[in-house]
Amino acid sequence: MSDDRIRLHALRQSTVGHTAIGLWRHPDSRAHQYRDLSFWLETARILERGRFDALFVADALGPLEVYEGRVDAALRDGIQTPTDDPLLTISAMAAATEHLGFAVTVSSTYERPYQFARKMTTLDHLTQGRIGWNIVTSALDSAARNLGLERQIPHDERYVIAEEFMEVVYKLWEGSWEDDAVVRDVAAGVFADPARVHPIAHEGTHYKVPGIALSEPSAQRTPVLYQAGTSPAGKAFAARHAEGVFLSTYDPAMARGLVEDVRARAAAAGRDPASLKFLSIVTVIVAEDDGTAQAKYEDYRRYASLEGALARYSALMHIDLSQLDPDVPLEYVETDGIRGMVEVFTRMDPTRTWTPRAIAEFVGVGGGGPVLVGSPATVADGLERWIEESGVDGFNVADPVPPVTLRDFVDLVVPELQRRGRVWTEYEGATLRERFHGVGQARVRDDHPAAGYRAVPAGR
Numbered sequence: 001m002s003d004d005r006i007r008l009h010a011l012r013q014s015t016v017g018h019t020a021i022g023l024w025r026h027p028d029s030r031a032h033q034y035r036d037l038s039f040w041l042e043t044a045r046i047l048e049r050g051r052f053d054a055l056f057v058a059d060a061l062g063p064l065e066v067y068e069g070r071v072d073a074a075l076r077d078g079i080q081t082p083t084d085d086p087l088l089t090i091s092a093m094a095a096a097t098e099h100l101g102f103a104v105t106v107s108s109t110y111e112r113p114y115q116f117a118r119k120m121t122t123l124d125h126l127t128q129g130r131i132g133w134n135i136v137t138s139a140l141d142s143a144a145r146n147l148g149l150e151r152q153i154p155h156d157e158r159y160v161i162a163e164e165f166m167e168v169v170y171k172l173w174e175g176s177w178e179d180d181a182v183v184r185d186v187a188a189g190v191f192a193d194p195a196r197v198h199p200i201a202h203e204g205t206h207y208k209v210p211g212i213a214l215s216e217p218s219a220q221r222t223p224v225l226y227q228a229g230t231s232p233a234g235k236a237f238a239a240r241h242a243e244g245v246f247l248s249t250y251d252p253a254m255a256r257g258l259v260e261d262v263r264a265r266a267a268a269a270g271r272d273p274a275s276l277k278f279l280s281i282v283t284v285i286v287a288e289d290d291g292t293a294q295a296k297y298e299d300y301r302r303y304a305s306l307e308g309a310l311a312r313y314s315a316l317m318h319i320d321l322s323q324l325d326p327d328v329p330l331e332y333v334e335t336d337g338i339r340g341m342v343e344v345f346t347r348m349d350p351t352r353t354w355t356p357r358a359i360a361e362f363v364g365v366g367g368g369g370p371v372l373v374g375s376p377a378t379v380a381d382g383l384e385r386w387i388e389e390s391g392v393d394g395f396n397v398a399d400p401v402p403p404v405t406l407r408d409f410v411d412l413v414v415p416e417l418q419r420r421g422r423v424w425t426e427y428e429g430a431t432l433r434e435r436f437h438g439v440g441q442a443r444v445r446d447d448h449p450a451a452g453y454r455a456v457p458a459g460r
């Protein structure tokens, strides 16, 4: 039964403009409250009421400054600039909820694995096993420059480094402390038994970590692992490590191609391909009836910022789109990168003429995924159809007018999906990983590479 239920994550970044660009100006939007803890607690409670598996918090480590070669447009619309740290709200949200998981983004390129492993274990302790990690290798040049590099480490090399990073953190999380290392024997005066805590002795190309993990093991040990690669190196990485795979496509057939590709690679790496769960970005504008929902969507759309959307897509594509005439159809533009982008949109809707302005209006509300507009029944039909056509396991629900759009989803769409038996009505299991792999499965599965680093008890 559980296999045909739809998995729900919500998508946010600690910033003003994330997937929706310009909508911070809508009178209902509280996007600017990303700085307020009360805003995050309210969000977490809404999601738990809707029985969401987790809140996914995205992150970027540099300002967006490809458009016009400067940061101005990103600042004007608050597009991932400014952005706060994604980790620091988590323990407060955990205290305000009992079941909701948290998938936080941290870059393998700029963290050091030893201290990062401790941060994640700390969060797994404080959330009692509800933490996940979205592994990113970071693509922004601005991040590289501000974090002390002359220029970006090349794309595929970042994945090579990430591979060794994973080896180090697996050793720390899975191999350093045996399960019964903490004995807390008051009579003998032993808190942790030194014979059961092992130095990892890692000596690699990029990292040297001789010692023991600083934290004792947490409920999940390794956090639930997410990734969103689309390049060959990124997909190979997802196939090896990811338990949750984030997708951003407008077209279910394209999503299906990615799902099948990554699942085949996972099977070739010796993993059960069904154990990888794919979550696709979706934006939902819902109201009691189709007409009211459509009017709401038109209202939101009026606030989409053309310049802001172009600035965001410039950063994503590493191409400065400021040079283009917003009303000239993009099919006439002779740039490979832009052709790729146009193809994505024409596949989604071949009947439309896609100009920069049309794309900006569309992505202004929906960011990197489809926009479903309608009554609860219309939206539920749309979500079910998307699942069927794409083969994804669930959705990453965006929040263009926070927290109103998420609250609408929880109040109107979730009950409809529950009536159809397509989502959970109660949480099952205590940890985030149990929601992926079943009750009792708090630790990584035996076919996951992290399992190969488990501590073998000495002499037993």
Ligand SMILES: Cc1cc2nc3c(=O)[nH]c(=O)nc-3n(C[C@H](O)[C@H](O)[C@H](O)COP(=O)(O)O)c2cc1C
Pocket (backbone or CB within 6 Å): 057, 058, 059, 060, 105, 135, 136, 137, 138, 139, 227, 228, 229, 230, 231, 232, 233, 234, 235, 246, 247, 248, 281, 396
């Ligand atoms: C839904 C989704 C969310 C993502 N979130 C982040 C993020 O928070 N931070 C980040 O640096 N990259 C993020 N990315 C980018 C991916 O990590 C990845 O770099 C990108 O999809 C390109 O794939 P590649 O790394 O294989 O080239 C996200 C991608 C998707 C599809």
